[in-house]
Amino acid sequence: MKIKYILFPLACVLTFGIISCDIDRLPETQITDPTFWRSENDIRMAANYMYTFLPTLPVTTDVWSDDAFGIGPNPISDGTRLPPSTDGNYNNPYRLIRAANNILQKGPRVLEFGVSQENLDWYLAEARFFRAWAYFGLVQRYGNVPLILETLIETDDKLFAPADPRESVVDIIYADLDFAINNLRTPTRLGESGYGRISNTTAMAFKSRVALFEGTFAKYHQTGDANRHLTLAIAAAKACMDSGEHDLLSSYFDLFQYAGEGRANRENILVRQYGISLSDAVLFHNAQRNLETGAANPTKALVDSYLMVDGLPIEKSPLYETPTRILDDFEDRDLRMAATLFKEGDPYIGTMPLFNVPNLSFQRTGYANRRYANPVDWQNSRSFIDYTIIRYAEVLLNFAEATYELNGTISDEDLNATVNRLRTRAGVANLSNAFASQNDLDVLQEIRRERRVELALEGFRYWDLIRWKTAEIELPKAVLGNYYFEEEFGTAVTPEVNEDNFIVLQRAENRSFDPNRDYLWPLPINELGLNPSLEQNPNW
Incomplete structure (x- = not known):
């Protein structure tokens, strides 16, 4: 079954409106629809809306880490970001939380119209799973956050309460997941x-x-x-x-x-x-094209972490020999490396049926991300994987x-x-x-x-x-790519290299990580203005 990710108007009325200037605030009278919550189909439609909040392809957040580099430096990775005025990483989880709370509060009405308790609990369990999902995303980033377990009107004092302790939020996450485990x-x-x-x-x-x-x-x-x-x-x-x-x-x-x-x-x-075909394209993505043009290029640090087939790291294994060409890197290595990185001879794209070498104009590390690669999807400019x-x-x-x-x-x-x-x-x-x-x-x-x-x-x-x-320890290090094999890469793009001839994407002196600040994210400035009881995370 392909869940239909459709933002039907009623779902928008039922779910939008929470603690942000970016989100429409609706009074309680507008989110109470007496014609809804009268059948299993109603509560199922409300539950389906929560699935639209699941993350999408392509995955590019690895550029925050030492595993990938995009076409330029990333401010989360190199320590140069500033507190944003608004941030979907904060606002969107609260949209999902409101959608879940709305189902938990109003969903039981369907019992009056013949829906069984078992089926009701199934959809309530989905709502509690998604509420847990949203709160975990908030806790990961911000630590202490406001804990809201009911739908609120725009003047409710709870919208202006201080953040709850991380431990209290996590306890709710566990409780929600335990209910989900027992009822899904x-x-x-x-x-x-x-x-x-x-x-x-x-x-x-x-x-x-x-x-x-x-x-x-x-x-x-x-x-x-x-x-x-x-x-x-x-x-x-x-x-x-x-x-x-x-x-x-x-x-x-x-x-x-x-x-x-x-x-x-x-x-x-x-x-x-995602969708099924060009004629049944509920949703589609262009992950391969995004990755092909440099959205998340593997780094030397990631590549060096792949073991040799004898179970030893490259610095310990007698099987490892210093590569003299790009393909040598794949010899006697963990098979996941060849499944994750393009190598010469792999099926590639319409204008280059077989992969040759990474294009340093886009794949700036000298390694190319192979995830979701499919020549037909590339040709169609859409994928349903x-x-x-x-x-x-x-x-x-x-x-x-x-x-x-x-x-x-x-x-x-x-x-x-x-x-x-x-x-x-x-x-x-x-x-x-x-x-x-x-x-x-x-x-x-x-x-x-x-x-x-x-x-x-x-x-x-x-x-x-x-x-x-x-x-x-890891993020302040220089970001390095492949060894610069000039004969293979050519000279159309001449990268910066270090003394060992490895491609340098960003030098260590241009990177930092403040342990007194950067383990938590900054709260959006607008949220602090809307709710004076919120406090910015330390040193932001």
Whole structure:
């Protein structure tokens, strides 16, 4: 089933209007429609509206991190941003929260018109999942934020209350997700016709993401009860793993292709659905064209993190030889590298059927992002490949990392059930405690490496650096690209290179990260003006 992402007028009336000058404020009389909430179709339509808030392709937020660089410097990555006047990262989650609160408040009216309690709870569970989704996005960025659990009129004092503590917001997130886990349907029960809707395993997986973030953030930033969150992360991930609903797709490359779409790919847990064909284009994206022209180019730091097939990093493996041409980089490496980066001979675009070398005018790092590449889609200037937002591989990684962070160790049995399943798919030797000891490897760092390469260019790296409190170490470093092989790249574009002849995108002296400021985002200036009780985050 393709959920129809349609902004029908009634949904707009029901949901718009919250704490921002950018959003229309509507009095309560205008958002109460006596002709609505009279059937299951009504509440389903209201629930469908929340799906329009799911993130879209292409994923370009990795330019905030050390994994990708665009066509120019990024102010989040290099520390030069200023507090914005307005910010959709703040306003849009509150739009979604209002939509969810509206369903939770008014949805029960459908019971009077023959809708069963079970079906009502299903849609209320979707609303609570999306409310949790929105609040987590706010907590990640801003820490303490206003907690609003009901629809409000424009003069309500609660619109002008100070921010609630991070811990209180996270407790609501957990409560919402627990309700969702208990009342959403399984993927099996949803079946083909319900594919694309939030399932109970979606809520489990997302809870493991939230709890891992909060647990490691608390641990490394020395705030809150880290062990509590890490314990919850392990339990949520294990529940998803034990559900029997999900498994890994055999081909990593196909995860980002049409072959990875639909219920047949049990790795999919939460997807943003796009259209089916040119004649049934509900939604489409141009991810390949955006990435082709430099929206998120892989960096040397990311490429160097891919292991050799013997399970060792390039600085330790006897298999590694210094490349003398671009293709050498791919020899005896983790298969995910070739699935993530274009190499010579890969199918490419209409004007160049087979890839040759990265175009330094756009792919400025000398590495080219291969995600969502499809020559037919490129020719049509639109793609319908779905965007998998949560997949089972992340759940396995969440379990492994949370286990190690809580206990300071992880058994080989747990490594085999998580990290090594991913390594097997990638053609890389298994990780064990003995292997790590024999090769002077840090198991936690290897789990983090596995996360980096498995989830590469999917928008995780920046937030991982934030929660591990390593952004202050990694982000101020110079951003480097490929070795400048002049004979292959040519001289049409001559990049800046360092003393070792690697492409320099941004020098270290032009980058900074203030640990007393940059681990939280600045609140938009307009929000501070609208609500004098809000306080700007420290040092902004």
